[in-house]
Amino acid sequence: MIEFQDVKKVYETKKQAFEALKGINLTVEKGDIFGVVGYSGAGKSTLIRLVNLLEQPSEGTVLVGGKDLTSLKPKELRAEKKKIGMIFQHFNLLNSKTVFDNVAMPLVLSGTPSNEIKQRVEELLEFVGLSNKAKNYPDQLSGGQKQRIGIARALATNPSILLCDEATSALDPQTTNAVLQLLKKINKEYNITILLITHEMSVIKEICNKVAVMEAGKVVEQGSVLDVFSKPQTDTAKNFVRTVIHDEVPESFLKNNEKDAPVIWKINFVGSTSGKPLLSTIAKKYEVHLNVLSANISEIQETPFGNLIIEVTGDKREIDETFQYIKDQGILVQEVVIND
Amino acid sequence: MTNTLWGMQITAEQLLTAFGDTLYMVALSLLFSGLIGLPLGILLVITRKDHIFENKWIFNSLNPVINILRSVPFIILLVALIPFTRFVVGTAIGTNAAIVPLVFYAAPYIARLVENSLLEVDKGIIEAAQAMGATTWQIIYRFLIPEGLSSLILTFTTATIGLVGATAMAGAVGAGGVGDLALSYGYQRFDTMTMIVTVAALVIIVQLLQSTGNIVSKKIRRR
Numbered sequence: 001m002i003e004f005q006d007v008k009k010v011y012e013t014k015k016q017a018f019e020a021l022k023g024i025n026l027t028v029e030k031g032d033i034f035g036v037v038g039y040s041g042a043g044k045s046t047l048i049r050l051v052n053l054l055e056q057p058s059e060g061t062v063l064v065g066g067k068d069l070t071s072l073k074p075k076e077l078r079a080e081k082k083k084i085g086m087i088f089q090h091f092n093l094l095n096s097k098t099v100f101d102n103v104a105m106p107l108v109l110s111g112t113p114s115n116e117i118k119q120r121v122e123e124l125l126e127f128v129g130l131s132n133k134a135k136n137y138p139d140q141l142s143g144g145q146k147q148r149i150g151i152a153r154a155l156a157t158n159p160s161i162l163l164c165d166e167a168t169s170a171l172d173p174q175t176t177n178a179v180l181q182l183l184k185k186i187n188k189e190y191n192i193t194i195l196l197i198t199h200e201m202s203v204i205k206e207i208c209n210k211v212a213v214m215e216a217g218k219v220v221e222q223g224s225v226l227d228v229f230s231k232p233q234t235d236t237a238k239n240f241v242r243t244v245i246h247d248e249v250p251e252s253f254l255k256n257n258e259k260d261a262p263v264i265w266k267i268n269f270v271g272s273t274s275g276k277p278l279l280s281t282i283a284k285k286y287e288v289h290l291n292v293l294s295a296n297i298s299e300i301q302e303t304p305f306g307n308l309i310i311e312v313t314g315d316k317r318e319i320d321e322t323f324q325y326i327k328d329q330g331i332l333v334q335e336v337v338i339n340d
Numbered sequence: 341m342t343n344t345l346w347g348m349q350i351t352a353e354q355l356l357t358a359f360g361d362t363l364y365m366v367a368l369s370l371l372f373s374g375l376i377g378l379p380l381g382i383l384l385v386i387t388r389k390d391h392i393f394e395n396k397w398i399f400n401s402l403n404p405v406i407n408i409l410r411s412v413p414f415i416i417l418l419v420a421l422i423p424f425t426r427f428v429v430g431t432a433i434g435t436n437a438a439i440v441p442l443v444f445y446a447a448p449y450i451a452r453l454v455e456n457s458l459l460e461v462d463k464g465i466i467e468a469a470q471a472m473g474a475t476t477w478q479i480i481y482r483f484l485i486p487e488g489l490s491s492l493i494l495t496f497t498t499a500t501i502g503l504v505g506a507t508a509m510a511g512a513v514g515a516g517g518v519g520d521l522a523l524s525y526g527y528q529r530f531d532t533m534t535m536i537v538t539v540a541a542l543v544i545i546v547q548l549l550q551s552t553g554n555i556v557s558k559k560i561r562r563r
């Protein structure tokens with residue numbers, strides 16, 4: 001649906017050139033909710049703007065629905081843009097127009113007859129749950145309501161792609177959740193492919209099925225959300241995962257046992273393995289004592305995802321054998337290294 | 341001097357005629373300079389870097405021309421333009437003749453003010469318009485102008501008041517108007533009462549214009 005092929009973006013200023021994107025390769029499939037996460041300045045904002053040509057790529061190709069938009073004539077490009085909806089961090093609604101007129105705007109631009117506009121706008125306002133606000137002005141709405149109007153406006157021309165530019169970053173957690181559920185509903189009910197950028201890993205966890213982690217103009221990691229969350233490879237990805245999955249061993253605990261460094265393991269369960277009685281099996285099989293330090297379970301993409309931190313005491317050889325046994329079960333286990 | 345008012349050297353009729361002349365000159369020159377200044381102001385905005393109609397050539401040639409016109413004092417403009425005025429209006433003297441230099445004076449001023457007003461419009465709005473696939477023209481009249489309207493109203497209020505002031509000097513080419521009365525009677529003939537009455541009239545005009553502008557602008561801006 002959206003394909004980035006070796007895309008580079010360079011901003012030229014008089015004195016120097018700044019490379020915002022350094023060769024991006026990404027594929028967003030139809031029906032995906034694809035999340036791009038990164039710190040500010042990573043280039044994700046530039047990336048999403050290349051899809052509807054708010055920015056032009058310096059090198060490489062961006063294919064949308066198999067078409068390279070840069071090769072289109074202005075008129076064809078405008079028609080193509082109507083198939084790509086976009087919502088923004090700061091909503092970008094017209095303050096001089098009512099909610100109704102804001103949502104109607106894309107239809108007015110394409111010269112839709114007014115009775116059709118009326119019907120479509122009413123339908124959209126109903127879908128986002130704000131039918132009663134049609135005559136209000138944006139400055140009379142809350143942030144969450146404004147974003148829902150933004151969504152209604154983006155959907156007006158029946159797009160097949162929705163771009164979300166930090167769409168929930170200006171909202172409080174509760175409102176964020178409501179907006180995310182709405183996006184999920186759009187993806188399911190209308191089969192609209194969603195590409196979103198965010199700096200909040202919780203957004204990815206909540207609705208995305210695929211994720212790309214960006215850093216300094218590059219995609220450093222990408223894959224299914226479950227894979228990236230359970231096995232993050234890069235430090236950036238690990239840091240982002242850590243913001244939503246708390247599996248850190250508190251430092252104070254490690255310091256309290258200075259004399260005899262404890263053996264601490266971190267065990268991740270994904271999907272079906274989370275149902276097996278691992279600990280009791282170990283306790284019966286090996287001469288080791290287990291002390292659960294922390295455990296939690298959450299759900300990613302409707303798959304249970306848990307982690308467990310345990311302290312293991314006992315004979316060194318028994319401990320090593322136990323470690324091997326857990327690995328053999330296909331369970332992800334790693335030793336927590338205590339670094340001073 | 342049977343028709344004089346409050347001991348002034350001028351008649352009530354003279355005052356009314358002057359009032360009418362001022363309004364006539366302000367209204368017509370505002371109309372023409374608006375018709376020229378508004379598009380120029382829009383051009384100054386959309387041709388600048390990273391805007392919807394980026395064009396170095398237009399921007400870099402328009403910008404200094406406006407600055408040059410803006411820096412010529414009105415009284416000099418008035419005299420310097422006499423040949424041109426004669427060519428356009430047929431005469432260089434009188435109320436209609438004054439309108440030509442007034443337009444030259446106000447159009448670049450309005451262009452600058454319009455530029456400032458439209459630059460206030462949030463870039464995000466324009467980005468949203470572009471994402472919707474709006475044409476350049478649609479962005480201007482569906483997004484830029486409605487979003488900048490409240491500020492544009494204030495812009496035109498300021499320009500109108502500027503024109504009221506400028507018409508006073510138009511007396512130099514025999515244009516008449518309230519300002520001319522103030523100069524030729526109040527100032528040159530030491531007629532203090534005329535001076536007070538005419539200045540008071542100008543104050544009232546300016547006050548009315550500004551209040552109307554503020555009210556309309558506020559109404560559009562809402563809350």
